[in-house]
């Protein structure tokens with residue numbers, strides 16, 4: 001038998017097997033390293049552990065009471081039993097009590113077959129209701145466009161509280177009241193619309209049960225598909241192709257682009273297009289905007305708002321409107337790719353078909369719930385109608401494919417339609433934290449110097465990966481005459497994901513501790529691949545798998561720089577004129593509104 | 599100086615909510631960067647206003663950089679915090695066993711109807727707060743209600759309106 005020789009390792013016995021854990025690990029983590037599963041409920045990676053639910057109870061030799069594995073440190077020579085009769089009985093009681101209060105009806109619940117409470121009941125072998133308790137009451141909160149709450153189904157695990165406060169820096173949800181009557185919700189258990197929720201849906205992504213979900217647009221979309229008088233087009237965000245497969249049992253990180261296109265055709269969409277197309281377009285508009293701001297600052301010595309922030313992520317936009325209204329001039333005026341697509345579908349594309357904006361119904365499939373909020377903002381009607389009519393999350397698309405009886409895994413790979421289905425690898429990486437920045441620099445560097453970004457595989461390594469705040473600097477050498485004022489300038493950029501990190505970055509900037517030219521902010525951890533509308537359940541491991549899938553998609557493309565997209569070039573020639581031109585200004589750019597926080 | 603029960607000075611006009619919010623702002627300056635300040639600040643605020651008005655809670659959330667939901671959650675967790683203004687007179691109905699069996703519940707219903715408020719609530723004119731209690735030690739003459747420090751015994755639902763009348767502005771105390 002080996003003895004832990006270094007102080008950084010802890011040797012303990014779990015179920016009679018010696019496990020070498022890192023110092024500081026909990027029993028839960030130590031067990032996981034040895035491949036031993038301990039069921040959990042309230043535990044959530046990356047936020048503080050509250051040890052509230054007691055589902056993870058284990059027996060430790062010498063301890064009188066059972067301990068919570070998620071919040072008990074593994075110490076040397078500890079002897080843990082994770083599956084004794086006593087442990088099983090105790091866990092069972094905990095879950096039976098949860099079930100006895102739970103006001104849910106599984107067959108009609110959004111989470112049926114995808115519910116952690118259901119799964120636990122099965123795993124723990126619960127076959128009857130031994131306890132009959134007072135049940136919570138069904139109480140629907142439909143007050144916001146993106147997020148739907150039913151506190152009747154809430155089991156008070158508080159994962160949503162942690163994610164909203166700690167990861168997103170919003171704190172919209174908090175336990176209200178006490179005892180049995182506690183409601184996990186907004187101030188005074190009022191509606192979500194009364195607090196500054198940014199609609200990111202991270203609460204819905206971590207909720208183990210059906211207590212927080214997205215506002216469904218599925219019926220709207222079926223209605224449009226069944227209406228012979230409307231031409232229904234669909235756009236899919238870059239992050240969908242790396243996650244949709246999970247709805248059909250694929251491993252996280254499986255790319256299903258071709259099958260997704262085939263499924264959308266079989267659902268009856270008249271045009272199957274790509275948000276990637278307008279992601280490429282965003283790079284041209286936003287890149288030009290950045291270079292214009294830099295020129296104004298460096299050459300014309302004008303007072304312009306720098307650093308410039310990206311504006312693709314609607315949760316971040318709403319967050320900035322509430323929490324950093326003084327920085328709104330620093331946000332790029334570019335609409336998000338979803339909204340650029342909607343406007344162009346109902347103008348440029350409609351004109352090609354000789355249709356009016358009203359005759360086109362534009363659906364988007366997004367990894368994001370905040371996109372449901374964004375599409376109904378009053379600024380998003382530039383085509384003369386609501387530019388994007390319905391937004392499906394990845395989960396909702398998965399469900400529609402199932403409802404239609406399509407055998408997803410048996411589908412052939414198909415290609416998107418032209419012209420708005422054309423895209424480059426630079427657009428794919430919009431899905432990842434750091435991706436928009438990388439795409440922008442691939443194009444900006446080439447515009448400024450006439451040469452390709454001098455990085456291996458065109459990737460900017462320091463801004464890839466799951467670090468919360470990332471930085472990079474690119475020094476311009478050999479600028480072409482038009483951009484000679486940038487010769488020798490070191491362009492400094494930063495990237496953040498998770499809104500708490502955006503707050504930290506903002507503090508660094510406001511205090512003068514750091515200065516940058518351009519900053520990418522994404523609302524969700526990992527970027528869109530970790531969005532609030534993606535298949536559950538998203539851990540860092542899942543995020544990493546999706547991120548590398550997206551880079552694979554990018555690297556597999558023959559065109560990997562947005563300015564090389566021939567369909568985008570055509571769009572400028574036929575319709576828009578030039579980046580930041582008059583037409584772009586009207587159709588592709590927007591404005592922001594300060595909002596009151598309390 | 600004359601100090602009334604709710605802590606306001608009676609030798610001059612009662613301060614308005616705006617005046618009190620200004621005073622609260624001054625306090626909040628001192629607590630701005632203090633960890634764990636929320637509960638003491640809420641206590642000060644309750645003493646200042648007599649209860650925790652929403653305007654004050656919003657100000658606290660803003661100045662202490664907390665979410666309004668968190669502030670509301672903390673207020674709701676502790677029973678000594680109240681978001682309901684206290685009326686000039688506190689009306690309490692005994693629901694102890696003796697009072698209950700002799701019609702305490704009917705008296706309570708009559709009070710609810712007459713004051714047009716639920717238990718725990720204060721009338722629009724802030725004259726009365728309605729509450730319930732368990733045994734005021736006068737069971738022999740149940741049902742009993744207590745208004746401020748006065749015990750009214752053997753109350754019938756039909757008498758409720760005239761009893762309240764005594765406590766209204768200009769009425770005999």
Ligand code: SF4
Pocket residue numbers: 102103104105106107109110111112113115116117118153209210211
């Ligand atoms: S939350 Fe889970 S257990 Fe509850 S009704 Fe829905 S599926 Fe069933």
Ligand code: SF4
Pocket residue numbers: 147163164168170171172173196197198199200201202203204
């Ligand atoms: S949608 Fe986002 S901001 Fe709103 S309550 Fe959920 S986690 Fe918080």
Ligand code: SF4
Pocket residue numbers: 153154155156157158159160161184203206207208209211212
């Ligand atoms: S809403 Fe969901 S995540 Fe939040 S406490 Fe309830 S069960 Fe947990």
Ligand code: FES
Pocket residue numbers: 039040041042043050051052053054055056057068069070071
């Ligand atoms: S998962 Fe350990 S106490 Fe909830």
